[in-house]
Amino acid sequence: MRFRTFAGFVGPSVFLMLLFIAAPLVGVFLGSFQITQPVVEQVEVETCTPGFLTQTCTTELVTRPILDENGNITTTTEWIGLTSYIRVLEPGRAWDAIRDLDYNALMQIDFWAALRFTLMFTLVTLPLVLGFGLAIALAVNNAARSIRGPVIFVSLLPFIITPVIGALSIRWLFIGDGILTSALEMWLDRDLALFAQAWTIELMMLFYRVWHVAPFAFVIFYAGLQTVNQDTLESAIIDGASRWDRLRYVIIPHLMPLIVFVALIHLMDSYRVFEEIVGFSSQAHVISLQWLTYDFLQPDDAGNRAYSRASASAMLTMVGIVILLIPLLRRTWRDHKGAPH
Amino acid sequence: MMIRRLALAGALSLIAGTATADCAFENETEVRILSAAFEAWNAVTEAMAECGNVSAELDQEFRTKQPSAFAANPSLYHVGGVSNGTITPLMNEGTIRPLDDLVAEYGQHLSPNQLIRINGEILAVAMMVNTQHLMYRADILEDLGIPVPATWEEVLAAAEVIREAGVVDYPLGATMRAGWNIAQDFNNMFLGFGGTFVNDDSTPNVNTEAGVRALEMMMRMTEYMDPEYLVSDSTYVQQQFQQGRIAMANLWASRAAAMNIEEESQVVGLVATAAAPTAMPGGAPATTLWWDGIVIAANISDENAENAFRVAMEGLDEEMVRANNDDAIWLVPGYQPTPLAEGAIATATAEPAPLSYPSTSQMGLMHTALGNELPAYFTGDVTAEEALAAAEAAYITAAQEAGLLD
Numbered sequence: 001m002r003f004r005t006f007a008g009f010v011g012p013s014v015f016l017m018l019l020f021i022a023a024p025l026v027g028v029f030l031g032s033f034q035i036t037q038p039v040v041e042q043v044e045v046e047t048c049t050p051g052f053l054t055q056t057c058t059t060e061l062v063t064r065p066i067l068d069e070n071g072n073i074t075t076t077t078e079w080i081g082l083t084s085y086i087r088v089l090e091p092g093r094a095w096d097a098i099r100d101l102d103y104n105a106l107m108q109i110d111f112w113a114a115l116r117f118t119l120m121f122t123l124v125t126l127p128l129v130l131g132f133g134l135a136i137a138l139a140v141n142n143a144a145r146s147i148r149g150p151v152i153f154v155s156l157l158p159f160i161i162t163p164v165i166g167a168l169s170i171r172w173l174f175i176g177d178g179i180l181t182s183a184l185e186m187w188l189d190r191d192l193a194l195f196a197q198a199w200t201i202e203l204m205m206l207f208y209r210v211w212h213v214a215p216f217a218f219v220i221f222y223a224g225l226q227t228v229n230q231d232t233l234e235s236a237i238i239d240g241a242s243r244w245d246r247l248r249y250v251i252i253p254h255l256m257p258l259i260v261f262v263a264l265i266h267l268m269d270s271y272r273v274f275e276e277i278v279g280f281s282s283q284a285h286v287i288s289l290q291w292l293t294y295d296f297l298q299p300d301d302a303g304n305r306a307y308s309r310a311s312a313s314a315m316l317t318m319v320g321i322v323i324l325l326i327p328l329l330r331r332t333w334r335d336h337k338g339a340p341h
Numbered sequence: 342m343m344i345r346r347l348a349l350a351g352a353l354s355l356i357a358g359t360a361t362a363d364c365a366f367e368n369e370t371e372v373r374i375l376s377a378a379f380e381a382w383n384a385v386t387e388a389m390a391e392c393g394n395v396s397a398e399l400d401q402e403f404r405t406k407q408p409s410a411f412a413a414n415p416s417l418y419h420v421g422g423v424s425n426g427t428i429t430p431l432m433n434e435g436t437i438r439p440l441d442d443l444v445a446e447y448g449q450h451l452s453p454n455q456l457i458r459i460n461g462e463i464l465a466v467a468m469m470v471n472t473q474h475l476m477y478r479a480d481i482l483e484d485l486g487i488p489v490p491a492t493w494e495e496v497l498a499a500a501e502v503i504r505e506a507g508v509v510d511y512p513l514g515a516t517m518r519a520g521w522n523i524a525q526d527f528n529n530m531f532l533g534f535g536g537t538f539v540n541d542d543s544t545p546n547v548n549t550e551a552g553v554r555a556l557e558m559m560m561r562m563t564e565y566m567d568p569e570y571l572v573s574d575s576t577y578v579q580q581q582f583q584q585g586r587i588a589m590a591n592l593w594a595s596r597a598a599a600m601n602i603e604e605e606s607q608v609v610g611l612v613a614t615a616a617a618p619t620a621m622p623g624g625a626p627a628t629t630l631w632w633d634g635i636v637i638a639a640n641i642s643d644e645n646a647e648n649a650f651r652v653a654m655e656g657l658d659e660e661m662v663r664a665n666n667d668d669a670i671w672l673v674p675g676y677q678p679t680p681l682a683e684g685a686i687a688t689a690t691a692e693p694a695p696l697s698y699p700s701t702s703q704m705g706l707m708h709t710a711l712g713n714e715l716p717a718y719f720t721g722d723v724t725a726e727e728a729l730a731a732a733e734a735a736y737i738t739a740a741q742e743a744g745l746l747d
Contacts, residue, residue, distance in 0.1 A: 302705025303430025
């Protein structure tokens with residue numbers, strides 16, 4: 001293909017990627033080293049607010065931003081180096097906790113507690129999603145042709161549900177005397193409170209995520225199964241390979257590029273775990289890195305937002321994803337370079 | 342009131358009315374309103390819509406939207422529904438206008454109690470008060486011969502009797518969901534024990550005896566509560582009451598009317614209200630007072646502002662209150678207190694009286710810090726002092742970032 005034709009096709013997409021992916025990333029990157037603060041003054045203010053019958057007036061010292069002649073808040077922006085990263089990571093406290101082998105103290109620092117859960121969540125759901133996805137794909141592939149359509153449709157349903165809605169549904173099924181908690185209580189004959197401690201909430205989150213994402217792995221693997229070379233399978237049968245041997249030595253090697261692909265997508269998605277935290281309102285027990293960024297960005301009643309720490313936390317999340325993806329990306333790169341054409 | 346519902350659950354309703362019934366004048370210019378989404382705002386915005394050309398947006402995420410929407414020029418909304426908590430960013434950024442002239446011309450019927458004055462200037466017109474106060478199952482307390490508790494010690498003693506009688510699942514309920522709610526419950530108790538959150542130089546002051554005593558009292562309460570209290574918000578506590586699963590709670594006055602909705606409540610007529618209990622003898626009720634009201638944007642023309650104010654006054658008139666008497670503790674003349682309003686009135690008129698929620702930039706940061714750090718105490722990971730020290734540390738970091746501390 002001539003270069004001009006190539007550029008004509010690729011140009012618009014490169015431009016949009018620069019505009020909507022690269023530019024915001026650079027903005028957040030720079031923002032994480034900067035801090036913008038209002039210039040404030042302290043003034044005495046008398047505030048009169050209603051009681052039920054009469055007003056009460058109080059005079060207090062109030063800190064408020066200074067407005068410029070256009071009525072905008074005067075702000076200063078400074079370069080602060082790694083200060084925001086230090087505020088998020090709290091390396092001093094973290095190091096003390098690690099040196100004293102005090103796991104509980106380390107988990108009191110939001111970032112490290114969030115990192116612990118995010119990594120655990122990502123690494124536990126990954127094999128489960130791959131395993132269940134493959135199992136469903138094999139089951140459907142071996143099912144009678146007449147029921148395949150309905151089975152595929154039903155298997156895909158969890159993937160179609162919006163994540164937040166799915167998480168809320170699970171919450172309502174289990175919270176308080178939700179129907180599933182009541183059912184479990186009857187079955188086990190004991191009182192259960194699934195939202196009262198961290199490990200039950202984490203179990204529900206793992207269950208929910210696997211339930212939600214396994215259909216995606218299933219669809220990809222099912223498509224891959226249609227292209228398995230039937231001659232190879234038949235010769236394997238003639239050679240006396242068992243069902244397991246055929247899976248192990250023919251089917252899985254054939255599906256390997258797809259497995260890597262699903263693993264890549266799943267790692268990226270689950271490292272950004274967020275809907276579960278919000279849906280289960282679990283922040284007392286469990287938080288994730290993405291939720292931490294969100295929490296920094298949420299304004300409080302007085303309108304304060306921690307933009308600098310949010311930027312730093314977002315950059316750290318990205319760094320984390322890149323580190324997780326490196327082994328898989330290296331493998332893909334090797335396969336790509338080693339390809340015969 | 343300030344229930345942080347999820348974005349998706351947050352109700353967003355649009356009322357665009359062209360009818361001109363029951364309005365003193367016909368409104369020709371468009372008036373847009375952004376407010377919180379609860380029953381009282383529904384009543385007020387519907388009364389405003391009778392003037393025509395009114396579009397009201399009732400959104401639980403209003404406090405995220407309001408500051409930026411009002412900072413636009415021209416402002417995206419003419420009228421804002423605020424509380425004493427959410428008016429702070431609008432005041433700080435100067436995006437709402439003084440209302441003295443408009444009140445003088447069109448607000449003669451307002452009671453002086455409704456006019457929110459900051460340094461003498463009227464910046465908002467309040468329509469209702471709200472507070473967290475004691476709600477209890479009158480039938481249960483009567484059956485067991487327990488007098489209505491006036492202090493938290495008495496609440497705990499009553500809870501013990503109720504638990505032994507085994508008449509409900511859990512004697513107590515509380516809005517202790519991690520985040521805004523648990524911090525607010527701590528605020529109530531902390532003020533009840535005479536604490537002050539922040540010193541004049543913006544340094545934190547919660548890791549004190551009052552702070553520890555407040556946390557310890559809250560921990561003693563949890564013994565009588567549903568163990569899932571760290572996910573329980575106002576709506577959840579309201580439902581626990583409605584389903585007859587709890588007997589007492591310190592809950593928002595704006596939730597009281599829901600107890601008597603026959604379609605959803607199994608305890609119609611059985612719930613009564615009383616003043617918020619005190620935390621220590623001779624102290625103020627351990628709660629804060631809140632008001633909700635309207636503000637007018639600064640970045641709109643004077644004619645538009647005048648028009649918007651006239652429409653807003655139509656929404657805050659006696660007629661509206663008479664039609665929606667039970668929806669709130671109205672400050673508007675014509676309000677007839679119902680039996681369920683007794684608790685809020687007793688709280689507001691107590692001697693010494695509880696404070697208004699101290700909305701400042703510092704308090705906003707402190708509220709967030711408390712909401713994030715206190716749950717660790719209730720999960721048993723840290724002691725009360727450690728949790729308060731962590732909250733102070735989180736506050737200091739946030740205050741440094743916001744430029745309030747060096």
